[in-house]
Amino acid sequence: MAKWGMVIDLETCTGCQACTTACAMENSRLPGENWQDVLFYSEGDYPHLNVSWLPRPCMQCENPSCVSVCPTKATFVDEGTGVVLVDWNKCIGCKYCMVACPYGVRFYMDEAPVVEPDVKAAFPGEGRRQVWNPPFRMPDEYADPSKGIGVQPKGVVSKCTFCHHKITQAPEGVADLDEDDPETREFTPACVRVCAPKARFFGDLDNPESNVNRLIAEKGGVRLKEETGNRPKVYYLSGGGSPVVPGQRSKRRS
Amino acid sequence: MASITDFSGGHSGRETQWMLHFLISLTIVVVAGGYAVWQIMTLGHAAFNTTNAGIFWGLPIVLYDYFLLTSTGLVMVAAIYHVLGVEAFRPVAKRCLGLALAGLMGGVAVLFLELSNPLMALWATPLNMQTQSPLFWKILLVGAYTVLLAIVLFNSIKQPTVRPNPLVWPLALLALAITLVAGSVYGMMAMRPMWFGGEIPVVFLIESLVGALAFTMVFSHLAHGFRHDRMSDELRWLFEGPLARLFGALIALHFLLHAGRAVTGWWSNAEGLQVWDHMLSGPLFYIGLGVCTLVPLVLMLLPATRSNGLAQVTSGLLVMIGLFIARYEFIIGGQQVPLFKGSWVQTQLIEYTPSMTEWALLGLGIGIANMVYGFAAWKLGGEDEA
Ligand code: SF4
Ligand code: SF4
Numbered sequence: 001m002a003k004w005g006m007v008i009d010l011e012t013c014t015g016c017q018a019c020t021t022a023c024a025m026e027n028s029r030l031p032g033e034n035w036q037d038v039l040f041y042s043e044g045d046y047p048h049l050n051v052s053w054l055p056r057p058c059m060q061c062e063n064p065s066c067v068s069v070c071p072t073k074a075t076f077v078d079e080g081t082g083v084v085l086v087d088w089n090k091c092i093g094c095k096y097c098m099v100a101c102p103y104g105v106r107f108y109m110d111e112a113p114v115v116e117p118d119v120k121a122a123f124p125g126e127g128r129r130q131v132w133n134p135p136f137r138m139p140d141e142y143a144d145p146s147k148g149i150g151v152q153p154k155g156v157v158s159k160c161t162f163c164h165h166k167i168t169q170a171p172e173g174v175a176d177l178d179e180d181d182p183e184t185r186e187f188t189p190a191c192v193r194v195c196a197p198k199a200r201f202f203g204d205l206d207n208p209e210s211n212v213n214r215l216i217a218e219k220g221g222v223r224l225k226e227e228t229g230n231r232p233k234v235y236y237l238s239g240g241g242s243p244v245v246p247g248q249r250s251k252r253r254s
Numbered sequence: 255m256a257s258i259t260d261f262s263g264g265h266s267g268r269e270t271q272w273m274l275h276f277l278i279s280l281t282i283v284v285v286a287g288g289y290a291v292w293q294i295m296t297l298g299h300a301a302f303n304t305t306n307a308g309i310f311w312g313l314p315i316v317l318y319d320y321f322l323l324t325s326t327g328l329v330m331v332a333a334i335y336h337v338l339g340v341e342a343f344r345p346v347a348k349r350c351l352g353l354a355l356a357g358l359m360g361g362v363a364v365l366f367l368e369l370s371n372p373l374m375a376l377w378a379t380p381l382n383m384q385t386q387s388p389l390f391w392k393i394l395l396v397g398a399y400t401v402l403l404a405i406v407l408f409n410s411i412k413q414p415t416v417r418p419n420p421l422v423w424p425l426a427l428l429a430l431a432i433t434l435v436a437g438s439v440y441g442m443m444a445m446r447p448m449w450f451g452g453e454i455p456v457v458f459l460i461e462s463l464v465g466a467l468a469f470t471m472v473f474s475h476l477a478h479g480f481r482h483d484r485m486s487d488e489l490r491w492l493f494e495g496p497l498a499r500l501f502g503a504l505i506a507l508h509f510l511l512h513a514g515r516a517v518t519g520w521w522s523n524a525e526g527l528q529v530w531d532h533m534l535s536g537p538l539f540y541i542g543l544g545v546c547t548l549v550p551l552v553l554m555l556l557p558a559t560r561s562n563g564l565a566q567v568t569s570g571l572l573v574m575i576g577l578f579i580a581r582y583e584f585i586i587g588g589q590q591v592p593l594f595k596g597s598w599v600q601t602q603l604i605e606y607t608p609s610m611t612e613w614a615l616l617g618l619g620i621g622i623a624n625m626v627y628g629f630a631a632w633k634l635g636g637e638d639e640a
Contacts (some may be wrong), residue, residue, distance in 0.1 A: 056594045069386075070384055070387060072382050099446070099589065110300065110370070111302060111306065114305055154370065156371075
């Protein structure tokens with residue numbers, strides 16, 4: 001059984017948002033409500049300006065607070081992959097998981113959109129539960145509401161699935177899913193596959209031979225917000241420089 | 255002859271009063287509830303100002319917790335007579351239980367309109383046994399509490415004279431457990447320093463009790479046409495003596511806990527606590543803690559005002575408003591510091607103002623609570639005669 005994890009190299013990432021776009025296309029996401037996003041931070045005023053960015057998927061925590069707080073077990077850890085998923089058939093829309101996720105990576109679709117224009121209105125859904133009907137909608141054979149895969153319906157919470165519908169098709173026992181390897185390309189998560197500067201790596205954290213383990217060990221992989229005890233399975237390589245993310249309070253006042 | 259304005263204890267005068275109470279509340283329910291339901295039916299959750307930017311729990315959750323904790327507090331006040339056997343509290347025991355059910359109904363109605371799949375919660379929660387979740391316990395406990403409270407009230411309606419009811423024992427324990435668990439829902443959130451802390455369940459318990467006494471004061475006076483002198487001797491003695499003193503002591507505790515958290519939060523440099531700076535720079539905090547807490551505290555400390563009906567009603571109303579402000583600032587403030595939400599959340603703190611629909615839910619909750627209470631008093635004898 002694999003324990004899938006991701007490594008993101010911040011020294012290589014250019015902040016191009018290709019990962020964000022690929023994730024939206026792959027997973028029928030509403031623009032703006034991105035399971036995968038690149039967050040930009042700026043401090044100071046021109047010319048004394050510091051701009052930094054952070055690619056941020058769901059951290060797929062090993063000890064996920066979103067799972068602990070969910071009163072109906074709608075949010076659960078998938079046994080075969082270690083991926084945290086949402087069963088849309090059991091979610092009551094209480095949003096406790098959204099409150100409890102330290103990384104802000106969960107989404108509820110039926111509210112006012114966070115970015116304009118409202119694309120939902122341009123592609124209205126059909127029936128009682130469909131919020132919208134995206135033109136780039138995922139093929140029906142991949143959709144699985146019991147795992148939170150497909151077009152997100154009304155009244156439930158969604159989150160990144162590590163492209164569960166792809167990674168579960170990978171050959172048994174493989175150490176890494178790499179877009180450069182023809183054997184595993186198809187099963188590599190969309191955000192990893194499209195990363196042009198190759199800042200993202202995906203593999204089995206339980207396999208000592210995996211490239212992700214080698215990178216974490218050799219380049220000093222760190223996890224965000226260790227103090228919460230969530231134990232993310234997404235590691236960042238920062239080249240040993242400044243903290244990965246500036247705290248709101250530690251920013252220079254402009 | 256009894257008339258609409260005759261609240262002197264004449265039977266038909268009281269009946270007319272409660273009938274009016276019921277009808278006015280019904281009107282509020284129809285107007286506010288109608289507007290809210292219409293908005294939710296047409297716009298869905300876009301009718302609320304909660305968004306994925308970071309404020310996930312808005313005014314409806316504030317309202318639900320406010321009503322729920324008032325309800326549990328009222329049961330605990332009723333338990334002072336039913337469980338602890340303090341005879342002085344007998345004149346308000348029935349009223350407290352009636353108000354507890356009324357408040358609970360108002361809160362649950364608001365919650366059901368906020369949740370997207372509330373009915374699913376009824377089966378999906380007990381069947382999946384996520385015992386780690388405070389919300390799992392809260393849903394189960396509130397379910398049991400509602401059923402038991404209804405049974406206790408049904409029994410009391412059949413009995414014209416108030417006698418200690420052993421069922422209030424488990425009911426009071428449920429009320430206590432719900433109050434503490436409701437605090438844990440926030441207090442366990444280590445990722446939100448504004449909420450995190452073992453003292454939060456205790457803060458909720460104190461707020462629940464002080465709120466319950468405020469409601470008892472206001473509604474007991476309402477039952478007597480806001481005429482202190484028309485109360486029975488035993489009720490007046492309770493209000494001028496033990497109840498007013500207890501009320502004062504609990505307001506003082508509430509003030510200390512609230513001010514203490516504000517000062518430590520404001521002083522701290524920890525990431526996530528900067529929301530205290532924000533709250534302390536606005537007027538709402540001072541209205542809540544100063545006008546709505548300190549003023550009633552002074553009124554309940556001074557012997558002359560402590561036993562004065564007008565001062566008691568004023569204190570009760572101020573405390574009710576102050577607790578609402580405190581709950582609002584606590585729940586919203588805990589979500590204002592953005593986590594890693596998205597590139598569009600660039601502000602230091604996320605802003606939130608309730609929408610018209612959310613305010614209408616406040617009207618709906620108040621309306622339903624008063625409707626239930628007015629109907630019980632009018633038709634079911636759910637009011638203390640004292
Ligand atoms: S990052 Fe948030 S949503 Fe993802 S597993 Fe961790 S707690 Fe859950
Ligand atoms: S919103 Fe859904 S997934 Fe999240 S805690 Fe509530 S029931 Fe669970």
